[in-house]
Amino acid sequence: MHIALGVIVVSLLLMPVLAFGQTQQNFQVVKSERSESFVLPYTAANHNDQDPLVYAFDEPRQPSWMIAVQDNLSFVPREGARTIIKIQEPAPSEKYIELAIYGDESMRFWVAVNTPEAGYARIYDSENGWSTEQPISLTHTENGGLTVTNGIRTVVDRLDVNGFAAGSIQVYGNDESSTLANAYAGDLSFQVFYGSFDQSSIYFVPAAVGAGIFGLVAGLLILKKRKPSD
Secondary structure, rough: HHHHHHHHHHHHHHHHHHOOOOOOOOOOOEEHHHHHHHHEEEEHHOOOOOOOEEEEEEEEEEEEEEHHHHHHOOEEOOOEEEEEEEEEEEOOOEEEEEEEEEEOOOOOEEEEEEOOOOEEEEEEEOOOOOOOOOOOEEEEEEOOOOEEEEEOOOEEEEEEOOOOEEEEEEEEOOOOOOOOOOEEEEEEEEEEEEOOHHEEEEEEHHHHHHHHHHHHHHHHHHHHHHHHOO
């Protein structure tokens, strides 16, 4: 009963933040003033790099933003099965951030950045490099650069990319010459926060909710211990 009440309270706290669901190419989209979330189907991973599945923001997200990616894909059991996620600046800019998430036994994960100054550079590349336990996250701030976590730890820390305006997110899995399936079920879910972090309380909602749940559970456990047994 107490736990159910806690869930209801948390839901009520979150309700003002959420807007009505919308669709973009049949994506499941929820938007608010400073955030949006959407879900891409598993078929996104089976597109090739010449025909990616694209989610375009209404306006470029800048100067600061945070993107959390939860990979819920069921990968085809073959070597090289993967998903590529590319966060692209609006055209004509060729600047982008690229994540590669491998679903085979290697669990390889890489982060690459393409900029006019340095070209394409792979910043992080490791086997067993990502976790299904927690979302992969990317954060860009005006003064702090780019930070990427792999669901376990920080793998790119405050990399200066000379600013970055997120215009779209492209997803695919194959090179132009390949037509192999990478995934057969599941989805990719994205949660995006943007704007000026120091001017919006929305960025503190997850932490506040987590602290509230922890306090509620801890309180219930203490009360249970103090309650005399029948």
